[in-house]
Amino acid sequence: SQQGEEDPQALSIQEGENATMNCSYKTSINNLQWYRQNSGRGLVHLILIRSNEREKHSGRLRVTLDTSKKSSSLLITASRAADTASYFCATQTGGGGGADGLTFGKGTHLIIQP
Amino acid sequence: DVKVTQSSRYLVKRTGEKVFLECVQDMDHENMFWYRQDPGLGLRLIYFSYDVKMKEKGDIPEGYSVSREKKERFSLILESASTNQTSMYLCASRSHDSLYGYTFGSGTRLTVV
Numbered sequence: 001s002q003q004g005e006e007d008p009q010a011l012s013i014q015e016g017e018n019a020t021m022n023c024s025y026k027t028s029i030n031n032l033q034w035y036r037q038n039s040g041r042g043l044v045h046l047i048l049i050r051s052n053e054r055e056k057h058s059g060r061l062r063v064t065l066d067t068s069k070k071s072s073s074l075l076i077t078a079s080r081a082a083d084t085a086s087y088f089c090a091t092q093t094g095g096g097g098g099a100d101g102l103t104f105g106k107g108t109h110l111i112i113q114p
Numbered sequence: 115d116v117k118v119t120q121s122s123r124y125l126v127k128r129t130g131e132k133v134f135l136e137c138v139q140d141m142d143h144e145n146m147f148w149y150r151q152d153p154g155l156g157l158r159l160i161y162f163s164y165d166v167k168m169k170e171k172g173d174i175p176e177g178y179s180v181s182r183e184k185k186e187r188f189s190l191i192l193e194s195a196s197t198n199q200t201s202m203y204l205c206a207s208r209s210h211d212s213l214y215g216y217t218f219g220s221g222t223r224l225t226v227v
Binding site: 033035040041042043044045046047048088090100101102103104105106107 | 118147149154155156157158159162172173202204206214215216217218219220221223
């Protein structure tokens with residue numbers, strides 16, 4: 001079942017601009033994660049934000065989480081051509097030592113124009 | 115550098131064949147996962163395993179089985195391949211500590227003809 005839904009589906013911006021992607025989900029979560037996928041490759045983990053956190057930074061990435069609205073945003077500042085990729089949000093409902101699969105959205109395809 | 119290795123990048127199989135997709139991780143992770151990725155559908159969980167010889171069905175297990183005889187290896191088996199199983203298959207692993215994300219393999223693009 002689809003949990004996260006990213007918005008927009010596609011985004012094209014100029015190099016140097018900021019890119020913002022949004023994610024909405026339906027049920028209570030333990031944490032929310034963002035991943036990047038370069039064309040035809042596996043996914044790379046970018047950042048994890050727990051349900052009791054509101055904002056997290058990692059380098060040029062800034063993630064916010066609003067559990068009351070069941071939404072998250074990923075901001076990439078000062079974009080570079082190498083940031084061109086698909087970005088996915090994924091939610092985890094379980095926690096602790098239990099294994100439960102992440103539920104992914106369909107992704108936002110980001111294109112950075114040089 | 116820690117990694118998840120999928121044995122094949124590209125695979126072409128015939129309808130009805132039994133297909134094995136292999137995944138090996140070197141991070142001593144307890145949990146391993148198989149996803150398939152299709153255009154317009156995103157990633158969908160097929161099976162996962164939280165320990166050796168343990169397995170759990172994901173969202174779309176029909177037509178698939180899995181094997182986890184050793185901690186580092188998680189195999190996905192297509193018992194009788196069909197054309198609707200043409201897809202990108204992604205293996206992932208993670209430790210029990212949920213503070214860290216998943217590590218994915220590079221994917222296997224399977225075509226069933």
